[in-house]
C-alpha cells in the first residue's frame with residue numbers, strides 16, 4: 001500500500017544538477033529498505049526554484065528538500081521515509097518556522113504567485129496521463145465537445161480577456177474568431193514552442209511539466225476553429241520537452257483523446273511535433289510556418305494573415321505554449337474567473353523566467369499588475385551581495401529596460417509598452433549597479449545581428465551599423481554625433497524592416513538611451529564607463545599607500561603587466577594589462593582598484 | 596475511451612491515488628511512532644494497515660504519517676489520532692488487527708476506542 005509520494009524535479013535545471021542520479025539512488029535505497037510497496041517516486045517538471053536544485057518534495061508531510069545530493073539519499077530514506085523523522089538540514093530554510101515546517105506555498109517565493117499555466121508543473125508526473133486526468137485533465141475538452149458549440153468556445157475565450165503570451169499580446173479569442181469562419185478543405189492549429197529569447201525557459205517548462213495541457217488546448221482550439229490537424233514547433237535543443245510531449249501524444253491517442261471521433265462527438269483531431277533548428281527568426285509566426293512546410297525559415301509579408309492563408313496556404317491559428325496552457329482552465333473555471341485576475345486590459349497571470357542578479361533565479365507566475373518591486377524583492381528574494389537594483393530587462397532582444405525609478409511599475413502589457421519596454425515572452429533579467437547599460441544594448445544587438453535572416457536590408461545592414469556604433473562608443477572612440485545617429489538609425493530600422501525581428505531589434509538601444517543617456521554620454525565625453533565594465537574605458541591601478549609589496553599580484557598576472565620590487569609599492573603597465581581583474585581578486589590589502 | 600462517463604471514471608480512480616499529495620491542514624491525521632523502538636515492536640505493519648484501511652474506505656480527508664520516538668517505548672507501537680478541533684487520542688500497543696476498528700469507530704464515526712488508548716492500557 002503506497003503511503004508516501006516523493007516528487008523529484010526532472011526539469012531541465014534540476015536534471016543538469018543531477019536529479020536523475022538522485023531518482024536512481026532513491027529507488028535503489030527504497031528497494032534496499034524494503035519500502036518499494038510503500039513509497040512511490042515520481043518525476044515531475046520544474047518547481048520554479050531552479051536555483052535551489054535539485055529539489056524534491058515528500059508527501060504526505062509536504063517537506064521540501066533542496067540542493068539534495070546523491071549522498072543524502074540513504075539518510076532521507078532511512079530517517080524520513082522509514083521512521084518519519086524529517087531531515088531538517090536539507091529543508092529549504094524558508095520553510096523552517098519556529099516550531100513547525102511551513103508549506104511551500106507560504107514561502108516568499110510562492111506566496112504571491114498564482115499558478116494557472118504552471119499549475120501542474122512540479123505537481124504531477126508529466127509522463128502519466130492518469131495523473132493529468134486526476135486533476136481534471138481533458139475535462140475541458142470533454143466539456144467543449146459535449147456542452148458547447150464552437151462559437152460558444154470562442155466566446156468564452158474572448159470574454160476571458162486572454163491575450164497572446166508569445167510577445168505580441170493579441171487577443172486570443174479574436175484570433176480564433178477571425179479564423180473560424182474561413183472556409184477551406186483543411187485548417188490547422190500550430191503551437192509555437194520555439195522560445196528563442198536568450199534566458200527564457202517558460203515554454204520549455206510547461207512542455208516538460210504538463211505536456212497534456214498543450215495537447216488538450218490544441219484540440220479545443222481545433223474544435224473552435226474547425227481544424228483537425230495540429231503541429232507543435234519546438235526547438236531541437238529541448239530534448240526533454242520533446243520526449244515528454246511525444247509520450248503524451250502517444251498516450252492521448254491510446255486513450256482516444258486524439259484521433260477520430262473523440263469522446264464519441266464526431267470531432268477528429270490529431271497532431272505532430274516538428275523540430276526547429278533554433279533560429280530566433282523561426283519563432284516569428286510566418287517564418288515558423290514556412291519552416292514547417294519544409295522551406296528555409298524566412299518571414300513572409302503579412303497580409304495575408306495566417307487566419308486567412310497560413311500553414312500550407314490554409315487558415316491557421318498559431319498560439320504560444322503559455323497562451324494555450326491557460327485555455328483548459330478558462331473553459332473549466334469560466335471566463336469571469338480568469339478576468340477577475342489582472343488589470344483592466346491585461347487579464348490573468350504571466351510566467352516569467354527570472355535571471356541575472358537575483359537570489360531566486362527560476363520560474364514564477366504572477367497575476368498581471370504585480371509590481372516589478374514585488375517580483376524582484378519579495379518573490380525573487382532580492383539582489384545578492386547587498387548590491388543596488390539598477391534596472392530589469394524584459395522582452396529579450398525585442399524589449400527594453402525598466403530603470404530603478406520605475407521599480408513600482410505594475411507589470412502588464414500597456415504599462416510596459418508605455419515606458420518603451422514590452423512584455424515579451426517572459427524573460428526577466430535583473431541588473432545591479434555593476435551592469436553597464438551600453439554594454440547590455442550591445443549584447444542584445446550582437447544577438448540580433450547573428451539572428452537576422454538577411455531577407456531585408458534595413459534589418460540585415462542596419463543592425464550591423466548599430467552594433468558598430470555601439471562598439472565605437474564602448475571602446476571610447478564615440479562622439480556625440482554618434483549618439484544622435486544611433487537614435488536616427490534605430491527609428492529607420494523600426495519603420496522599414498519586414499518582420500518583427502527587425503522592427504523590434506532597436507528597442508534595447510532606444511530604451512537604454514531613454515533612461516540611461518548619461519551613461520552613453522560618459523562613455524563619449526569623459527571616456528569613462530561608470531559601471532567599470534567596458535574594458536577599453538577603465539584601468540586597474542595600485543594605490544601606493546595600501547600596497548605592501550607582497551608580489552602576489554605579480555605572480556597572478558597572466559601577461560606580466562605588473563612590476564615592482566619586494567616590499568615596495570608596485571605598478572601596473574596599462575599598455576600591457578588585458579583587464580582580466582585577476583590581480584584585484586588576489587590582493588589581500590585592497591590595494592588594487594578599477595578606475 | 597468513447598464517453599465522458601469513462602473519462603470521469605478514470606479521473607476518480609486516478610484521484611484516489613493522488614490523495615497523499617493533498618497537503619491540507621484540515622485533515623484528520625494518524626501518526627504512527629516509527630523510531631527504532633516502534634519498528635522493533637511491529638509499527639511497520641500497523642502503519643501499512645492504516646494506509647490500506649484509509650484507502651479502502653476512500654477517506655479523502657485522512658493523512659497517515661510516521662513520526663519518531665514518542666518517548667514511551669514500552670507502549671509501542673503507539674499511534675496518535677488527531678482530529679482537528681478535538682483532543683489528541685493516543686493508542687498504545689496497537690496491532691494490525693486493531694486498525695480496522697480504530698478507523699471505523701474513531702475516524703469515521705467519531706468515537707475513540709477507549710479500551711485501546713494508552714490511558715486505559717496503563718491502568
Ligand SMILES: Cc1cc2nc3c(=O)[nH]c(=O)nc-3n(C[C@H](O)[C@H](O)[C@H](O)COP(=O)(O)O)c2cc1C
Pocket residue numbers: 163164165166167168169170172192193194195196197280281282283284285286318319320321323324425499500501
Ligand atoms: C523575431 C520574432 C521571434 C518570435 N519568437 C517567438 C517565440 O519564440 N515564441 C512565441 O510564442 N512567439 C514568438 N514570436 C511571436 C509570434 O510571431 C506570434 O506572435 C505568437 O507566437 C502568437 O501566439 P500568441 O498570440 O499566443 O502569443 C516571435 C516574433 C518575432 C517577430
Ligand code: SF4
Pocket residue numbers: 281299451452453454455456457459460497498499500501502503
Ligand atoms: S526584419 Fe530581419 S529577420 Fe525579419 S525578414 Fe528582415 S532581415 Fe529577416
Ligand code: FES
Pocket residue numbers: 009010011012013014015045046047048049050051053054055362
Ligand atoms: S528545474 Fe527543478 S526547480 Fe526548475
